[in-house]
Amino acid sequence: MKSHAATLLAEVRTFRQNHPDVRYVDLIALDLPGHFYGKRYPIEMLEKVAAGSPLKLPQNAVLLGAQGGLFKIGDYCFNDGDPDANRRLVPGTLKPVNWESQPLGQMLITSDGTEAPIEFEPREVLAKVLERLHHKGIHPVVAFELEFYLFDKKLDNGLPQFARDPLSDDADDQPNLHIERLSRFSEVLDDMAQTARDQGIDITVITAELGPGQFEINFGHQGDGLCAADWAALFCRSTRGVALKHGYRASFMAKPYLQFPGSGMHVHVSLYDGAGNNLLAAHQQQPLRHAVAGCLELLPHCMPIFSPNHNAFRRLGGTVNAATRACWGFEDRDACVRVPESDPRNLRIEHRLASADANPYLVLAAILVGLEHGLDAKQEPIPPLNEDRASGTDFPVEMLDAVRAMQHQAVLRDKLGAEFVDVYCENKRQDHLAFQQEIHAREYRWFL
Known part of the structure; x- marks a missing residue:
């Protein structure tokens, strides 16, 4: 059986073969109000992430308000140093985006299944219930x-x-x-x-x-x-x-x-x-x-x-x-x-x-x-x-x-x-x- 990294790497490489004109991929996750946040990665960097390179985004991105602002919630946002938190790629979600003017891909990321999941990340909350x-x-x-x-x-x-x-x-x-x-x-x-x-x-x-x-x-x-x-x-x-x-x-x-x-x-x-x-x-x-x-x-x-x-x-x-x-x-x-x-x-x-x-x-x-x-x-x-x-x-x-x-x-x-x-x-x-x-x-x- 293929390892997790090998499976992801195969997915990225297959995507690159099928969509050679795609240069960037949006790595996205849902915040508390239900809006997507993330980063746009060059496709070659995505291959490195799939192979095991760290993928980190600010933990507090999950806490954004409906208009994108940060609120003081306990020690989060303003008294915690705004730390990064590990994310992982969600297998099977790397797909082409056909509504943009330029060729693009997108892929879901999440903290569930990582070494230290974000307790208030919506996908992690559901993962624990399931x-x-x-x-x-x-x-x-x-x-x-x-x-x-x-x-x-x-x-x-x-x-x-x-x-x-x-x-x-x-x-x-x-x-x-x-x-x-x-x-x-x-x-x-x-x-x-x-x-x-x-x-x-x-x-x-x-x-x-x-x-x-x-x-x-x-x-x-x-x-x-x-x-x-x-x-x-x-x-x-x-x-x-x-x-x-x-x-x-x-x-x-x-x-x-x-x-x-x-x-x-x-x-x-x-x-x-x-x-x-x-x-x-x-x-x-x-x-x-x-x-x-x-x-x-x-x-x-x-x-x-x-x-x-x-x-x-x-x-x-x-x-x-x-x-x-x-x-x-x-x-x-x-x-x-x-x-x-x-x-x-x-x-x-x-x-x-x-x-x-x-x-x-x-x-x-x-x-x-x-x-x-x-x-x-x-x-x-x-x-x-x-x-x-x-x-x-x-x-x-x-x-x-x-x-x-x-x-x-x-x-x-x-x-x-x-x-x-x-x-x-x-x-x-x-x-x-x-x-x-x-x-x-x-x-x-x-x-x-």
């Missing part, structure tokens, strides 16, 4: 679904404009689910799907959603949870790049229009044992009920993960299929946790609360911890919406309340890591306070 589940004999199978909006490339005084219908050059300003919208925007959508496939992402269903210029793209079910989250992260990057190439803006912003539906990140999760049996379907689906109960119990404490910014909280309630309370139901899209109709082999939950701009590694980690907690506690859930339309428990709908609910929750501190919880909550709190430090025109109109 490792613990595997030791318990639990093997998740995961599929993401992502909604997004297309806008005109040009903003109007900073505000988004409806995407132009390429056939009529009129604004696509009518919300609908018509299949013809897929045809009218087929050139950009087809390029998005093919580009995602070129990144190794298993793209399946494409849907024209209810909002104007809104679409959803689904991914195949994946037995490697880290890979499933990688797909979601990489898809966001490639989709924005392809949209710009075609004269549009693509955005995963949670609620770009108050009058139209927001964009969500729906996550399907099933759990199997080592023999491939669906754990949720055993004993007349009793484990399913336990898992749902755990998800609902922890959901109010995970809101800074599911709604990671001020705008994301706007998405909750007021429009179709967006829950206002922690609730569940069978075949019910108003529920945070939906149980789609399926045979016992494919029985799963669909977690529908997260916004499309949430960090996919952290969203999946939080969902899995909820399922794990439920299986351990073996409690019954509240009634499903199918039995009681008023069923549900409240969750925070403002960031500072959400941070307070998350920071001292014992199960999250234990299973996501106390260091991560403290760092993440402070990052969200500081980001929210920074967002408030600007007086908008409406404030003058109301109070001047």
